[in-house]
Amino acid sequence: MTGQNTTPGAAQRLAVLGAGVMGTGIAALAIGHGIAVSMIDVDRRRMAEATDRVDRQVRTARLMGALPEGTRPGVLDVGVSLADVSTGRTGPLTAVVEAVTEDPNAKAKVLADVSALVAPGTPVVSNTSSIPIGELARSVARPEDLIGSHFMNPPYLIRTVEVIRGPRTGPHTLAAVRGLLTTLGRESVVVEDAPGFVTSRILHPMINSAVRVVAAGTASVESVDKLLQGCLGHPTGPLRTADLIGLDNLVDSLWVLHERTGDENCRPCELLLTKVRSGHLGRKSGRGFYHYEGDL
Amino acid sequence: MTVPSDQEVSDTGDRFDTAAPELVRFLTARTGRTWPPDTDLFATGGLSSLFAMELVVHLEQTYGVSVRGTDLRLDNFRTVRRMVALVDRLRNSEPGDHGA
Numbered sequence: 001m002t003g004q005n006t007t008p009g010a011a012q013r014l015a016v017l018g019a020g021v022m023g024t025g026i027a028a029l030a031i032g033h034g035i036a037v038s039m040i041d042v043d044r045r046r047m048a049e050a051t052d053r054v055d056r057q058v059r060t061a062r063l064m065g066a067l068p069e070g071t072r073p074g075v076l077d078v079g080v081s082l083a084d085v086s087t088g089r090t091g092p093l094t095a096v097v098e099a100v101t102e103d104p105n106a107k108a109k110v111l112a113d114v115s116a117l118v119a120p121g122t123p124v125v126s127n128t129s130s131i132p133i134g135e136l137a138r139s140v141a142r143p144e145d146l147i148g149s150h151f152m153n154p155p156y157l158i159r160t161v162e163v164i165r166g167p168r169t170g171p172h173t174l175a176a177v178r179g180l181l182t183t184l185g186r187e188s189v190v191v192e193d194a195p196g197f198v199t200s201r202i203l204h205p206m207i208n209s210a211v212r213v214v215a216a217g218t219a220s221v222e223s224v225d226k227l228l229q230g231c232l233g234h235p236t237g238p239l240r241t242a243d244l245i246g247l248d249n250l251v252d253s254l255w256v257l258h259e260r261t262g263d264e265n266c267r268p269c270e271l272l273l274t275k276v277r278s279g280h281l282g283r284k285s286g287r288g289f290y291h292y293e294g295d296l
Numbered sequence: 297m298t299v300p301s302d303q304e305v306s307d308t309g310d311r312f313d314t315a316a317p318e319l320v321r322f323l324t325a326r327t328g329r330t331w332p333p334d335t336d337l338f339a340t341g342g343l344s345s346l347f348a349m350e351l352v353v354h355l356e357q358t359y360g361v362s363v364r365g366t367d368l369r370l371d372n373f374r375t376v377r378r379m380v381a382l383v384d385r386l387r388n389s390e391p392g393d394h395g396a
């Protein structure tokens with residue numbers, strides 16, 4: 001079963017920028033499909049934990065039967081510099097996946113840096129939840145190489161990926177990223193550029209409304225989730241989903257949406273802001289709307 | 297070809313008596329419910345399948361085993377009895393006997 005090198009991902013390498021919830025999840029998905037990954041984060045603690053977090057997610061994915069059988073796992077490389085990875089010193093790059101904090105300035109800076117280093121034609125993929133790709137394209141060396149691919153959490157269990165074609169995204173970039181997603185066993189749905197694209201534009205204000213309902217005392221967290229699950233077929237309920245996303249990330253994304261659309265439903269509600277201020281960030285911090293132990 | 301780890305795990309009397317109560321205590325503490333040995337933890341209305349990874353880590357840390365390769369299957373963690381049998385097999389097998 002092992003030893004045969006028929007893995008479609010073999011000989012491919014991704015650079016993943018940001019070793020948070022999504023960066024480690026995307027890395028696990030890639031590694032489980034035989035693609036090598038180089039990970040970079042500015043936070044040393046995140047880097048120190050990255051190998052364990054990725055390994056645990058690869059094992060979870062395997063446990064769920066979410067990875068192809070008989071695939072030789074890709075190698076994870078965590079102690080590397082952006083310059084070494086980007087210039088191909090650690091091996092030729094298939095693509096760069098940016099999964100840093102949802103902050104337009106932080107993303108602009110890291111995308112500018114990486115796009116100045118990578119070989120022209122290498123797709124630079126942003127996993128932003130809400131920032132228009134056209135806006136991020138102003139910071140990069142070659143806007144035609146930039147594209148959005150919105151993986152959801154956990155990337156190895158969610159089979160569909162929203163792909164965002166920015167106004168200047170080149171056809172070769174779109175084709176390359178669709179090919180990469182196929183190798184990763186994902187289905188892509190290509191959409192046009194807009195704040196929040198399709199999924200965040202709909203989901204994030206909906207979660208915000210669910211939090212408002214709880215804050216107004218209409219129903220408990222559990223009741224809101226139960227109703228949305230039981231009556232409307234939502235897989236986990238909006239508040240459990242919020243915890244899985246990370247409440248800080250959700251607030252960042254809602255601000256991005258609010259600033260760019262003026263939609264008051266996107267103004268993060270007070271209860272969400274209070275939770276973030278108290279460090280209750282959801283599953284990743286052990287507590288959000290629910291309590292967690294032994295968090296992924 | 298049949299790999300040893302692909303065989304169904306079987307009940308093993310001795311270990312069951314020692315390991316099962318501990319495992320049931322852990323499950324009760326984490327889920328607020330009691331779990332008879334043959335109840336499917338992940339059946340409808342049961343636990344989230346993401347919880348299975350917590351079980352893997354718990355078994356590894358408590359019993360000093362390593363669950364790898366083809367042993368990483370939800371089926372091995374479905375019931376208390378199956379988990380105990382898995383631990384038992386891993387403790388009695390040579391390293392490298394199981395999985396890839």
Ligand SMILES: NC(=O)c1ccc[n+]([C@@H]2O[C@H](COP(=O)([O-])OP(=O)(O)OC[C@H]3O[C@@H](n4cnc5c(N)ncnc54)[C@H](O)[C@@H]3O)[C@@H](O)[C@H]2O)c1
Pocket residue numbers: 017018019020021022023040041042043046098099100101102103106110127128129130150151152153244245246249253
């Ligand atoms: N959490 C979700 O469910 C989800 C889903 C889809 C998309 N997203 C998007 O994915 C991106 C990452 O989100 P997350 O939830 O993983 O956030 P996170 O806070 O868990 O992780 C972000 C990581 O980026 C690192 N970082 C910040 N600036 C950096 C830089 N310049 N270079 C390298 N690393 C840097 C941080 O140290 C942190 O470890 C965001 O754009 C978010 O909107 C998140």
